[in-house]
């Protein structure tokens with residue numbers, strides 16, 4: 003008997019986990035526009051010259067080597083849900099018994115003018131490299147004798163990504179850029195802008211205060227209760243009418259499900275695919291959503307956070323539910339097991355909160371390093387990351403300052 007065919011869209015944290023979990027019992031096809039998985043949690047280190055770009059990208063085929071999963075590059079163009087058929091942009095028509103949508107999220111501008119035109123997103127290796135190039139190019143220009151320009155980097159969004167980015171930029175400027183040409187480095191400023199009253203609002207207040215203090219120690223200007231009205235090419239206008247200098251604006255303020263979900267014509271609610279607790283898409287018993295794109299609410303009605311553990315737990319869960327259905331059993335409801343949150347601010351500076359236990363400083367920083375190293379895919383990437391981190395730690399340098407987006 004032929005095994006049911008499961009097609010998975012997206013080879014990120016959710017899709018790859020789903021594929022590996024079901025490869026024994028099903029015929030699985032995994033589709034992604036890239037032939038690599040991006041380790042998004044360390045992307046900010048690529049844009050701030052701490053890590054080489056290829057350390058955060060892992061070949062999908064390498065990740066599937068010991069499985070029977072078929073991989074193909076592709077982008078979905080349309081879905082005929084009643085015929086169980088998916089069409090890709092290259093014209094291929096793929097039949098499926100089950101479809102798992104794990105296409106992740108994209109930058110959301112919340113309708114704020116200028117974000118898409120003037121701010122840089124942080125969702126791909128290409129975007130991370132573009133940020134690095136922009137900052138390094140400005141620095142090189144400022145190193146030209148006689149140049150007295152200033153350069154302002156503004157990070158919008160005080161969540162973990164924004165905080166990590168601000169801290170890493172501050173360390174890059176105070177460390178290697180300052181060592182190379184301090185007169186230029188001293189004219190680069192970093193600010194972080196948060197609409198709410200405190201940074202990292204998903205952490206407790208004491209860790210928020212610690213985060214702000216750590217960033218300020220590194221020279222970052224922290225602006226809370228500051229909502230963005232418009233992003234211009236060289237500044238940000240706040241809702242109170244103030245202008246904040248911003249030659250580079252990094253938008254770490256929000257994400258929504260990728261626009262491909264509209265192409266698939268699946269029901270959308272609150273910016274994500276409308277998904278039941280079983281992770282079946284509303285109105286479809288054989289179409290599932292996992293990860294950032296899945297609009298699943300918790301018991302309090304809040305959508306689950308867009309983090310890697312949610313995507314991976316949902317991937318394993320969906321694999322079990324499809325197996326249950328195949329053997330005539332009923333599906334269950336997904337329950338997220340929150341194992342805590344962490345964010346790093348800089349050398350020996352991090353925050354960790356696990357089930358009410360709060361840790362900050364060097365111990366939290368070591369825990370953060372270890373956990374990220376554990377989850378990066380592939381021995382080569384682990385060793386490369388460890389090598390870059392060790393070098394950065396021992397020499398206070400950053401070896402990945404190249405401007406590689408031209409010539």
Ligand SMILES: Cc1cc2nc3c(=O)[nH]c(=O)nc-3n(C[C@H](O)[C@H](O)[C@H](O)COP(=O)(O)OP(=O)(O)OC[C@H]3O[C@@H](n4cnc5c(N)ncnc54)[C@H](O)[C@@H]3O)c2cc1C
Nearest residue numbers: 012014015016035042043105106262293294308309310313
């Ligand atoms: C900068 C940054 C930092 C983060 N830091 C952390 C962190 O520290 N800890 C944490 O837990 N989470 C973090 N996250 C969130 C975490 O990375 C996401 O929650 C997780 O990646 C979601 O997994 P996913 O499978 O839903 O999507 P993804 O991992 O994003 O995978 C989606 C896949 O779909 C593919 N795809 C998208 N559109 C198309 C298309 N049209 N056609 C074909 N393929 C497509 C993409 O190429 C990608 O491979 C961070 C996210 C970002 C952006």
